[in-house]
């Protein structure tokens with residue numbers, strides 16, 4: 001695996017408006033430093049404690065994104081440093097993030113994870129649930145959170161039409177609320193489907209194995 005070469009090739013492919021979260025879960029610090037030394041600064045992890053220990057050990061100009069499902073009792077470990085939480089799927093989780101952000105005197109950026117996949121193993125909110133949350137008075141009281149966009153994961157399948165349809169349904173929701181709620185970010189696409197995601201309007205992709213190789 002030539003990590004810096006993979007990264008360079010991938011970045012060449014991405015349109016200017018699409019940002020890259022390099023997903024480093026399970027990968028050792030040496031591998032991540034290779035991407036860092038090639039100039040990349042935005043990394044994604046899916047476990048809070050793994051992200052926290054990498055944050056401790058690595059240069060402090062890295063932006064750490066939490067891309068996985070978050071348990072409320074883990075929020076406190078990342079509240080001092082996390083730069084974007086991608087998979088927020090409940091008001092209870094937002095309340096906890098708001099509380100821990102306030103303790104750290106920060107405003108934490110979040111995305112709402114919307115369920116778009118047909119498979120029901122994926123986390124996320126229904127579209128109507130998300131709209132209700134954004135319009136709720138509870139949400140409006142949170143001063144230490146900013147919801148800057150939406151995130152979704154498509155079904156894991158070779159059926160490109162289905163994957164495109166799922167991405168497009170999230171893009172449609174995103175377009176209908178981004179101005180009203182001041183949300184610039186639409187996070188969709190991973191190693192296997194980022195091209196389809198970009199075609200369907202993604203402006204943030206989360207790519208791991210295509211840069212760092214398969215996970216063990």
Ligand SMILES: *Cc1c(COP(=O)(O)O)cnc(C)c1O
Pocket residue numbers: 023025046067068189190191192206207208209210
């Ligand atoms: C692991 C993971 C990714 C990256 O997956 P790859 O297939 O390795 O690119 C993206 N998003 C989430 C939420 C993940 O957990």
